[in-house]
Amino acid sequence: MPSKRVIVVGAGLSGLAAAFTLQQAGFKVLVLERLNRPGGRVQTVRKQAYVIDTGPDAMTLGYREYLSLIDALDLRDRIVLSSPVMGVMRGDSIHDIDPRRPFTAAFTQALSWRGKLGLVAGAMKLRPRLQGIDSFELVESADREDPTSNAWDYSQSLFGAESTAYLIDPAIRLTTGSGARESSMLGVLGALANWTAPMINLKGGLDVLPRAIAERVPIIYGAEVTRVVDTATGATIEYRDAQNLTHTEEGDYCVIGAMYDVGCRIWEPLANLAPDFGPRLKSVKLISVSLGYNALCRSKAYAIAIPSREYPDLLLGFLQHNKAPDRAPPGCSLITFYTDTLAFDVYAEKTDAEIEAWAAGHAETLFPELKGHREICEVTRWPKAGYLATPGFWQRSRGLLRALPDQTRVQLAGDLFGAGSMESAVRWGKRAADRIIANVAQQDAIILGGDAPDL
Ligand SMILES: Cc1cc2nc3c(=O)[nH]c(=O)nc-3n(C[C@H](O)[C@H](O)[C@H](O)COP(=O)(O)OP(=O)(O)OC[C@H]3O[C@@H](n4cnc5c(N)ncnc54)[C@H](O)[C@@H]3O)c2cc1C
Incomplete structure (x- = not known):
């Protein structure tokens, strides 16, 4: 050449x-x-002994080209598996769902039996539609998009109301920066095609x-x-x-x-x-708030799925110490919450201390065992985190x-x-x-x- x-x-x-x-x-x-x-x-910030990814956070084994770069740079030994447990928030509780234990997962109280049946029926209908979907090149599947339908309506027609509100909408929030009502119906296929692969991460920070x-x-x-x-x-x-x-x-x-x-x-x-x-084009606008506690919280989840129906401002959460072993010192927890794109303008007006108090209120209600143990906080504002796939x-x-x-x-x-x-x-x-x-x-x-x- x-x-x-x-x-x-x-x-x-x-x-x-x-x-x-x-x-x-x-x-x-x-x-x-x-x-x-x-x-x-x-962007990764190091604060005391915490390693905080303030921008992107999650990735999976489906990150084919990212991983080929990792190999080319001889960084394979940095890859760690994140906890596969998913935390589903309903009311003031977190329900841990461990896909490695399907029998126990079937009995989760995160969904009623009717909701679970709707989920299984929807998954069967959806399976053939996932054929050929590549979450990272959704533009190639544009002919499957109905521009008049949002992800909420599309999901309701497949899974019913309860699974849409407590599983699909939170999954869309995890992957797009806002809820299913703001997202293209293709977002449902994109979220389910990649994000069911095992979650991985990088030791040392992204x-x-x-x-x-x-x-x-x-x-x-x-x-x-x-x-x-x-x-x-x-x-x-x-x-x-x-x-x-x-x-x-x-x-x-x-x-x-x-x-x-x-x-x-x-x-x-x-x-x-x-x-x-x-x-x-509409921008994704997020604020990430990471809280370090010198105590362990009880959940084994890494990602916490949060329904916009109950928490319109609180987009999603990550228990970072379950993502990679080095994100918090031994015996400590690092919890990140994000604000929803629709709530950004209101929260951007607040001081860091007010945002910390808001996030800590959620963390310590979910995990009362953390009260009195908070030792660090990092707030990052992202007025242009990406583009919303409406x-x-x-x-x-x-x-x-x-x-x-x-x-x-x-x-x-x-x-x-x-x-x-x-x-x-x-x-x-x-x-x-x-x-x-x-x-x-x-x-x-x-x-x-x-x-x-x-x-
Ligand atoms: C809060 C947040 C959470 C996210 N969560 C995830 C996640 O969990 N998983 C995931 O995979 N992805 C996530 N993402 C998305 C991911 O971070 C981006 O898709 C990806 O990093 C984009 O990379 P890029 O190179 O395209 O753009 P950028 O990272 O934006 O890089 C563009 C670069 O161009 C520079 N630049 C801009 N203008 C100029 C100029 N005029 N001259 C010179 N330089 C310029 C910028 O400073 C920047 O360094 C998240 C993003 C954010 C912000």
């Missing part, structure tokens, strides 16, 4: 996956990152992967890209450094690994490719994907075309890199065949 130069915008997982793939293929790469650290939305890539690829931090201009033969990228000085980089190609709205601002053609896509989102997303020109010097990475997740970010980053690699190979073939490159 000739030494072509690629400028990558953004050192999030998608930009880093693209840069690493291109570097491995022999390209010269340079990553420009606005912040002073790699990872983007992947920022281990972006940091490992960042050690291998050149990155300029504090570099905010303001403009990308592509021509038939390359791309010019302008950025401002931390001192507000303007610089220009020339590349044969450019990968944009930042979110869609940033892409539209810096690369002019993007907004016009699918004009009805951007104006109808009804019709996937068909609009497919429209955008089809409108993107094949032969262009600028490739989009980012997590836009799968439900926002670390796996979709890695996949679309690698895909952007593969398209550039294929483009160069195609040109070489033309040159070797004696024809002029045709872009």
